[in-house]
Amino acid sequence: MCAGPLTEGAAPHDGGAGTMQFAQIIDFETERIEEVRELLRSYEEQARSQGRGGAPVARTLLKDRANPNRYLAVVQFESHEAAMANSAAPETNELAQALSALMTRPTAYTDCDIVDHQSMR
Template structure:
C-alpha cells in the first residue's frame, strides 16, 4: 500500500477564521506530526465548500493522529465554525505518480 489519505469536506461562511485556526502548528511543543502533508482547498464550482486533504504514511498513522487530544480539540473548534457537518473520506492509496523523472517529450 502506498499510503493513506483523508479528505475532510466542509461548508463555511467563516473560512478566514478556520484558516487562522489551522495556521499555528497543532504539534508545537508536543509530539511530532503523524501526517506527511496537509493541503487546504476551495471548491471553485461550489462557493463556500472546502476540502482539507491530509496525506499519511499509513492508516495506522492516521488513526494515531485522530486519537490525539489536540486533534479532537481542533476538530471541535473547526466544526463550530462550519455551516454543516464535516464529511470524512478515508482513502487507501493504491498508487501515486509524482511526475518526477517522467519523460514528457
C-alpha cells in the same frame, strides 16, 4: 488534521512495498475560511514543534469553484495507523471541536489508501 472519525479495518495491502500511505478527504462548508486556515496552521505548527508521532505529513486545501463556501481538505499520513494515532490525540479532538463551530453544515469524511502518487514536474 484528521479531525473526524476514521474507519477501522484490515491493514491495506501494498504489494510488499512497505506501509501504504493513507489520506483523509474532509468535505466541509464555511463562510469563515481564514479562521479555519489559522486554526489549521496553529495545529500543524504545534504538531511540528512537539514532534508528535502520527501527525499529518501533508495537507492540501481545495476550494469548490461552483460553491464558494465548500472546501475539501486532503490530509496525508504515513500510514492508516499513524492517522488513527493522530485521531486519538487530545489536540486533534480540540481542533475538531473548534473547527465544527466554524462550519455551516456537518462535515463529511472519506478515508483513502494512497495507491499511486506522481509528481508531474
